[in-house]
Each structure stands twice: as structure tokens, then as C-alpha cells.
Amino acid sequence: MNASVLPLTNNTPLCYTKNSPPFNYTMPIASAYYSSIFMMLGITSNLIAFIVLVRSFQRTQSRSRSFFLIFLGGLVFTDLMGLLVTGTIVVSFHVTHFNWRNLDPNCHFCNFMGMSMVFYGLCPLLLGATMAVERFIGINRPFTRASSATKSRTISILLLVWFIAGCIALLPLTGVGAYHLQMPGSWCFLNISSKGNDLVFSLIFSLTGLICIAVSFLLNTISVVTLIKVCCGQDRCQRRRDHEVEMMVQLILIMVIGSSCWCPLLIFIAKTVLSGGPLQVRYLLLWLRFATGNQILDPWVYILFRRAVLKRIYPRLDWSRGSIMTLYPSLRDTVRRFTRSSIASTVASNETEEVGKLNGTPPSTLKPPPPSP
Template identity: 30%
Template sequence: MWESNISKSAPEDDAKSGNCVSVSVAFPITMMVTGMVGNSLALMLVYISYKKKENKRKKSFLLCIGSLAFTDLFGQLLTSPIVISVYRADLEWERIDSTGKLCAFFGVCMTMFGLCSLFLASAMAIERSLAITNPHWYANHMKTSFTKLALAVIWCLVLLFSLLPVAGVGQYTLQWPGTWCFISTGDRNIPGNILFSTTFAALGIFSLLVTFSCNVVTIRALVIRCRAKPGSSQSSKQWERLTTETVIQLMGIMCVLFTCWSPLLIMMLKMISTQTSSHHCKPAAFPPSREVQMDCNFFLIAIRLASLNQILDPWVYLLLREILLRKFFQVANAVSNCSLDGQKETQTALDALNKQITDANAQPKQ
């Protein structure tokens, strides 16, 4: 965690000590590097797959995955260096942002790239649901031009929403412990602040519900279609394997999304209702109450989890499917058949027997 060693109500001088900063700065650096590697690798794999002619029907899905990886990568490139700079400035935001404009920029980035990730996840869930439940309609009507237009609309609308505080509706404030800026949740005297913060939380929750609903519909359709196929044919076994991989992937996507985003969105609604904001935790002549301090610490943990989603996205959407899911299926299949080696030997014997029968049939009759 980025600020785990200063999130407790320790003296400010201790939080700004050189050792504390040198230890803490390793966390944002590690997260930035890990996220850049994962999203860059995902973009490379998506580009290679997109250029293949046999993946023509998957181009819309690949565009969605590539857009998500690009959004997460760009978001990290814009925000992580600022956090690292604050740590190098002994946790004094004013040393790198005396005018407050950088704080507004940081808040816009946090809001935009956070909502974009959620909406892109919903777009992919809708796309998968249409592809599985209505394959003929999908093949005839789902064009890449429409997908590109939908992605552009998502980016533009989210950007406009994120710029509302810059236009005077709502406000971005420096959050505890002074290394990041985000939506203010407790200042009712600021015009439109409650509406803006509530709308952000509501849009995030709505996106999670859309993703969950579409993935459940997709899983149900996959299971029904898998059961409808005869269990002895090779195509049926291949479909069963692909169904298992897809269901595991969709379950992983839902778990990651809800784990990373639910705490932040729920905590925002709670802080809005109690008129509490994270910047109230700043050391002052009258320190915050224990309950307020606990809310601020939990809010800090929640934003870390949401930031962690940018690192996990390329793995659960693409890399995990390509690298781990097939291994998982092989292991599960080996356990169910007691021995993977025995299964391979049986298959080899069957292949040899089939070859002998084919050779015998191919011999000319005397």
C-alpha cells in the first residue's frame, strides 16, 4: 500500500521523516512499473490478434480490451509520477503544486480513468452477452465502426463529467495523507459538490451492476448451450473446455471488479451522508475524532484497491486467459481422470489403433 506507514494518526514530523518517505515511495513505483508492464503486454497481444484475419469476428472485443489496457496505462502514466514526486518532496504537496492546478488535474485523471475503466468493463460485458446470446444478430450487425464510435462516446462523456469541478460544479481536494487529490465528499457549501460526488458513486455502482448482470446472462447461456451439445463428439469436448475457461474468466472479472471498486463507492456514499471528507483528517489544532480518522483510513485503503484494478485488468481480461486458464483446465481434467499421463497414453493408443485401421482399409484388395 502506498501510504500504509503514515495512515495512522502518527505525528506529522514522523510521517515526513526521510526513512518513512524512502520506504513508502517504493510502493507507487512498484505499482506503476507492474501496471505499465501488464498493460503494455496486453496492448501488444491485442494488436497481434487484431491483425490476424481469422479473428475477424473478435475485432470488437479486441478493440474493447485494447481500449481498457490503453486507458489503464495512460492513467498510470499521468498519476503515478505525481504521487512519486510528492513522496520525494517529503509529503508536502504545496512544494510541487503551489497554485492548486495540479491537484485539479490529478482529480480529473482519477475520476476520468476510474469511470472509463468501469464503463469499458460494462461495454465488454454487453458485447460478450450479445455475442453468446444472439450470435446471428451479432455477426450481422456488430461492426467495428460501431464499436469505435461507442468507445469514443464513453471517453468523451466521462471526460466532460470529470471536468465539471473545473467549471465550478463540485470540487477536487487534497486527500489524506496529502499525496493525492480526489472528489470532495463532505463540503455542502460548495455548489454542486454533493450532486457531483453522488453521481460519481451512482455511475460506478450502476456500471458494476450492468457488468454483473451481463456476465451472469453470458454464463447462463454458455452453460445451457454446453449441456445441449452431445457429450461424445470432439467438438462438444472443445466447446466444454472453452465454456469452462470463459466461465472462470467471467467469474474472475466480477470478483476483481467488485473487490476493487465496491469499497470506494460504498465509502463515498457513507461519507457524503455523514458530511465527512478525507481532507478533514489533516493534522490541525483540533485533531479529528477516532470515527472520522477510521473513515479516512478506510477511504485511503479503498482508493488503493481501485488503483490496483488498473494493474489487475490486463491479467483478468487477457493475460490470465492465455496463460493460466488452460493450465487450470488441464490440472482439473487430470484430477478428474486420476492421471494425466494415463489419459495421454490412452489417446496415443487410440491414435495408433485408428492409424492401423486406416492403413488396412487403404490396402488394395487381392
């Protein structure tokens, strides 16, 4: 990779002090083909998912599911807008090869793209953690959640998540960090450096994302364990849990995809600024491609992993009954075997106590009759 950098003066805008156009580079991973393919796949996937979500929201009768669909719709909408905004800029550069300094002499356009990269990057992670909290409360504290959850409050929480991500993205405009033009000249991002405020902002960005992933992993694990206990419990009158299992499966897949796509980039940023070593542009672009994959894979979680789709894939399974136990007959028989023995012993002890009370004899002195020969 070769870059011809114009001589910098004291009047050089901040976003061009690190890299200044024009650039002469040969890097296959930064070609127009990658950017165009990623953008078209992502936009198509998110549009399909958004249409499916709107139809599901109109048909759903479950309050908890409708709240989950609001968060999921916000996630899909955020991914779609992120691809539209950032992808359009990157593809336009590869097609026209415009000069950033001529087009944007005051760094306004570069700052806008940098803020978009940070905002649309943090939103999926923050929303993933928010959905994990919502499912944790819905499964472990259902009565508390039922008394306080409304659609307006759910929308307010979604707007709050966007507001937090926006505040973090605006920090460089207040002097905490800065947005710089990045190699190969097609995008702007935070300045990954171990000096001063750049170090602070880089750590804020990376640690916020890593904390969101850790919170999602912890709360989703607890929710899954609780849901398994409820589905496999002894209560015959338990309410339907299939829709909650479906939501947890989708949420876990979103968490796995987000962790796999974003952890390499977040760890790379934190490691680079803490070690004080030089920025390795090739790895930065590679991990950025991984992070972009999150916006493409997220919508397919809801498109594919729905009961309506699974019914068509596995039509032989009994989907009409109300319990997840119908999907696992061996597990259901095992639970019945253990619960049947425990129920029988409980009934026998209760009958013994009743007989003791009628005869005026303490239950502990009663002995079972000897077996008949």
C-alpha cells in the same frame, strides 16, 4: 497524522481551502515504497498484456473475438495511462516533497490530477459494463449483432465510453463539485463532502461506478446461463463455442476484480456523504489502494486465462476438438444419455405417425405390438 496548515485568506485557491501545504505526516500506507511498487507492477503488467493483445488481434479470425479484443485493448491502454499519469505525480511528490502552492498557485495541476483520478477510475468500470453488454448481445442475439457490428462501430463505442468518463471528470470545472488536495498531500481528488455540489458530484461518481458493476453482474449472469444451455444443448451442428467461453471467463474475472477493488471505495464515498460524518482519511487511503489494485490485476486476466496458456498448463486435456464439452467428460456423457433417450422416443413417435398415415388410421388409435415371448 499531523498537518500544519497555513492561515487561509479570501485569496486562497479553492483546491487548498480544505488542506494546505506544507504537511508533516507519518502514514506508512502513503509512503513512497507503496506508490513505487504499485506503479512499476501495474505498468509492467499492462505492457505485457498490451503486447499479447496486439499479437492475438493480428492472429484472430473470429469477428466477435476481434471486437472483444478491441474493448480489452482499450481497457489495458486506459489502465496503463492511468498509472503513468497519476503514479508519476504521486511518486514525484514522495521523492521531491514539492510544495503544491508554490508549484501550482492557481490549482491547474491539482485539477488535472483530480480529473485524471476520476477519468481513469471510471473508465475500467464503464468498459466492463460495455463489454458485458457486447457479450450479452453477441450470445443472446447473435444475428442482430452480426448484421450491425463492425470494427469502426466498436472503436466508436470505445471512444464514446472515454467521452462519457471525460464529461463526468470535467463536471467540477462547471461548478458541480470541486477537486481538492488530499492528505497526505501527494494527490488531488474530488471533495468528499455532504454539502451542496460536492454531495452531488460525490454521488454521481460513486453511483456511476456501482451501477456499472450491477449491470455487469446482471448481464454476465444471463450470458453465462445462455452459454451453458448452448454448449450442453442437443444440437449436434452447433458452431464452435470455445472462444466465446474463453471471453466470458475473462470478462467474469474482470468483473470480479473490478467489484472487489472498487466497491469498498465507492460505498465508502456514498456512505460518507450521505451520513454527513467526517472523512476518515486512513480508510480513504486504504480503499484507494484497493482500487489501484484493479489496474494491476486486470491485465493478468488476459495474460493467464487464455487457451494458449491453458494448453501448456493442462496438456493432457483434449484441446483439439471444437466443443467445451470435451473439458468435462462426465457432463458430456450425462448430456448424451439424456439426449439419446429423447431422440429415440422422437424417432419412434415419428415412425408411428408415418405408419398411421399410410394405413389411414389416426396415430392415436395405433397401439404398439405386444412384446414377443
